[in-house]
Amino acid sequence: MAERRLHPWSWLFVLLQQLKQFIVPLGALLIFGGRTQRDEPWQHLASLIVIAVLVASSILRYLTFRYRIGRDGLTLRSGWLNRSVREIPFARIHNVGVHQSLLHRAFGVAEVRLESAGGSKPEAEMRVLRLDQALALEQQVRHRGSAPQAAEAPTAAASDTLLALPPAEVVRLGLISNRGMLAVAAAFGATYQFFPERVVANFIEFYGRQAYGYASALHLGWMAGVLTAVVLAGLALIALRLLSVLLALLQYHGFRLSEHERRLTVERGLLTRLRTSVSRRRIQSWTLEEGVLHRLFGRRSLRVDTAVAERQDQGARALKELAPLATPAACDALVHHVLPGVQWPPSQWQSIPARHWWRLSLPALCLIPMLTAAAVWRWGDWGWLPLLWLPWSALKSYREMRRMGWSMDQDLIAVRGGWWSRWWRFAELGKLQALRLERSPLDRRFGTASLLLDTAGATSAAPALRIPYLPLAQAQALHAALCHAMARQRLRW
Structure with missing residues (x-):
């Protein structure tokens, strides 16, 4: 196939991305430069030079970037003075992310990210392609170098929908989650980053005194004061929940989990549409979570760890959240579909003393x-x-401790924990990467040991795949059994 360019407007999106990185120094030049050279015609010359350089580099990147879709891989050419050629085999690409912001959707384009196992960055980022070309590239990666598919979006008939969240379910997700509290905390952190601490403290002190003076002028009794505080706290909680619902609608509107040719695809987002996919065999471990509000609504969430590059953007999170919110039966059905023949939930849990x-x-x-x-x-x-x-x-x-437990059969190792907020974590034996027997000073004193199991793509955000406080003899026997089972599974695979 002949080499292709990116979309003609790709330089604009590269420019906008660069301007985000230079917005602070550019703002400083515009504000402070204007104060010292207010009447000079060249007062903003430095800012104009910086912007011109960014525009020129963005256009140059568009003119020098080429890509070619081959039968077995993707070829990328870039650079003017320092030229580079990258060959990316399709077999190395584990995930294709297609992202569309409002501006992308207005131009009918999308940003494509090709990711592999390990590392902290994608194999390639293509800003930007026409939407039909982006989806055709995604199809090509799925087929691993077969004949190119028609450049059109896959229809609903081409894939099976495993889970879809209607608006009412997204609202429940917002009520259950604490996204509003996280957003407020992030806003406070950003405020302290951009403004001096003294300015923030003076602002809080000034309006605090205003509120205290207004309350004192009302001459409320202690009972009325307590009721007023309770009402204000309740209104604050309601406002936070409404903010959580709004954020959930922005992030999870139109959520759809589908499967096509053994690849799972997640699509979601109201303003910014995210589409990302991963092969089923790249899933390393599973986590079920159930908080107090989850139980009130009869729901759970299902997350997975995958063997792809670990990033903290929305696309990486979308890939991990197979079921942001679903009934326990729906979560179990997803596990049975992706892991056919596996016994879940386990028929019997082994308890911890x-x-x-x-x-x-x-x-x-x-x-x-x-x-x-x-x-x-x-x-x-x-x-x-x-x-x-x-x-x-x-x-x-x-x-x-009464609820802690573990289970192991010929295919799966699972642990559970929590009480106020419950969780279950499990993985296929063949996906285990490391197994460690640990003994702390307390373990040696009381004759116990802990088993720590590791999988690729595991993060600190999920509960550890760990079996703690086992009697030493039982821990050693389980360690030997797991080592034997892991070896047997790898030979079978």
Whole structure:
């Protein structure tokens, strides 16, 4: 196939991406440069030179970038003075991400990211292609070098829909999640980054005094003051939940999980549309999560870890969230579909000795007394209040230990934990990358050990695939059985 250029407007999208990186220094030049050279005709000359250089580099990148779709891979040519040629075999590409912002959709184009296992960056980023060319490239990667497909979007009949979230389900997702709180925390962090701490403190102090003075002028009794505080706190919680619903609608509107030729594809987004896909065999581990609000609505979430480049953008998160919200039956059905023949949920869970529950409370037992001593020294009798956390911590630790368990059969290893917020994590034996037997000083004192299992693509955001506090003999026997099972699975694969 002949070499192709990117879309003629691709230089504009590259320019906008570069301007995002230089927006702070450009703003400083425009603001502070205007103060020192207010009446000079060349006062913004430096800013214009920087913008001109960025425009020229964006156009030059468009003129020098070529790509060619071969039978077995993709060829990329770029550069003017320093020229480079990259050959990317289709077999190396594990995920194709097709992203469309509002501006992309207005021009009928899309940004394409080709990702491989490992690493922190995509194999290639193509800004931007016509939408039909982007989808044709995605089809070509799926077919691993077969004859090019017609350059048109796949129809609903070409793929099977495994899960779709209607608007009502997206609203439930917003009510359950804490995205509003995270957005407010991020806004506060950005405020402290962009404004001096003194300015923020003075702002809070000024309006705090205004609010306190207004409340004092009303001459409210203590009961009315308490009710007012409760009402304001309730209104704040409602506002945060509404913000969470709005963010969920922006991110998950039109969510659709589909399968075509053993590749799972996730599409979602209201303003920015994200489309990303991965082969089923690239899924390394699974995580089911169920919080208190999940149980209230009768829902769970299902996430996976995949053997692709680890990034923190929306496309990477979309790929991991196979079911942002679904009923327990729907989550189990997804597992059965992707892992046919696997027993899930396990017929029997092996328990962890509950007598070690106090070890889960050790952080609180060490930290709370020190905080209490400092609080009593600073505020007197009110400083004893932190001790009220200890009974709750003990109850939570005991109930969590009672619920801990693990299960292993010829195909799957699974662990479960949590009580207030519950989770299940499992992986195929053939996908395990490492197995470690750990013993802390407390383990040696009480004759226990912990097993830590690792898979490719595992992140710290998910619960660890770990079996803690097992009796030493049982841990050693399980370690030997897992080593044998892993070797047998790899030979079979």
